[in-house]
Amino acid sequence: MRKYLPILGLALVSILTGCETMPLSKHYDRPAYKPKNPSAVKVKVSLSNRMVYVMEGDKPLLVTATAIGLPNKPTPKGNFTVFRKLADKRSGSYGFWIRGNEIVPGTSSKRPPGSGWSYKGFPMPYWVEFAPGYGFHEGSVWPIPRTHGCLRLHKNDAADFFALVKIGTPINIASTQPEDKTIGANMPRPLDYNDPDPANSVYTSQKYFDGIKHAELIQ
16 A cells, blocks of 8 residues: 555545556665765755755765655755654554454544544654655655655665764755766666555554665665
């Protein structure tokens, strides 16, 4: 359901309904380099190229594809700073209602009929918030605008991004970036949006977070 639910990224209807050279998601894993000066790290996002550039001066530390906001739910442009990080975040808006062995997709504001239901938010691992309600997090990286404004990163790169940025790291989001013509040109993109969805029981358990690759920064 990850490919249908962009959490702060896709409408509930997507939950219920259902150039690129890389194979399926497990093979997409961009190299990430440890900075010499963490305070010099900055993030640039190109919306037209759908690419994230984590830079230390002119040196790229991580260049990876991202999913961006829909035209009517765009990713905000401008200059921001990271102000919240949470590795095991769950959505407060979209997720699942659980009663015994029943797991039903839904929103936190609409409880299913009957009693005994509890709500569990959809997993949004390695959340990095740069504006209220907007952040980077792990999720399927569609080749078309697909989210409600969040920037989703591949499961093999999300932890690296999380490790590279800190509270206060500057972020510039623009239609284009100078790096689009150099390090961002002809970059491979993942096909994880074609991968089968895990079972709802995985989404609602710690297994989902445990299944995401941990950070591996190259010295």
